[in-house]
Amino acid sequence: MKDKVSLLILSCDKYKDLWPIFDYFFKKNWTNCFLDKYFLSNYEQSVPSGFRPINVGEDVSWSNNLILALDKIETPYVFLFLDDVFINNKIDNDNFDEIFNDFCKNKGNYLKFLSEPKSTYKSKSNLFNILPKGSLYRATAVCAIWKVDVLKNILKSDENAWEFEEFGSIRSDNYDNFFVVNKDFFKKPIHAVIKGNFLYTAFNLIKKQYPELLPLITRDVNSKWDENFQSLINLRHKLFYFLVPLTSRRKVKGFFIKS
Secondary structure, eight states: OTTTEEEEEEOOGGGGGGHHHHHHHHHHHOTTOOSEEEEEESSOOOOOTTOEEEEOOSOOOHHHHHHHHHTTOOSSEEEEEETTEEOOSOOOHHHHHHHHHHHHHTTOSEEESSOOSOOOEEOSSSSEEEOOTTOTTOOOSSSEEEEHHHHHHHOOTTOOHHHIIIIIHHHGGGOOOEEEESSOSSOSOEEOEETTEEOHHHHHHHHHHOGGGGGGOOSOBOOHHHHHHHHHHHHHHHHHHHHSOGGGHHHHHHHHHHO
């Protein structure tokens, strides 16, 4: 297993204030992670203990940074994670092994470990289903295992993360065997930052349950109004996913954008 997949945390130096918080939750909930672990950064080498820095130099773009980092990954698969997503449940290595082994048996190219978007397209595994071609956000960098060669081919220089999810998903249609788990492997992870600010709900959760981490939060915190507005956007997304079939969402979204 260790020779097949590495864990890569996507970050940059301007987000290093989040690293101690990420590290707290990672060590609390995945203490026995046996994978080779890497932290993507620009120049900073003081990454959390147990991780090795991959320095990519000056920020050119999100995709350029990732392309450079992948050149230093020696395993055929890479597990991508974000520095502002904090693991909030105990990770079961046996469950991880079972999912990954099934993924390899099915010659997988991509597997998302969060169950959105949900899929009813059955695979040969009872642990994950197929993400069919044409699916909206078929490719993502959040909590997903990629075959490194496939990811390199889908990445395009000078794209940011949102452009990658939008246009990389279209390019992913050149490949089969894209999957999504049927049940969340990471249960209620804490998404901490949006547009550079700490989310109000994430701040409150940490304040109530992990007050010892409060001194580590140095970023501005979104207002409750900002959070309520974001909740409305999230509700709109849920309604969209409920009303529009999986393989029609990309076309429907494109129609409204053009309109």
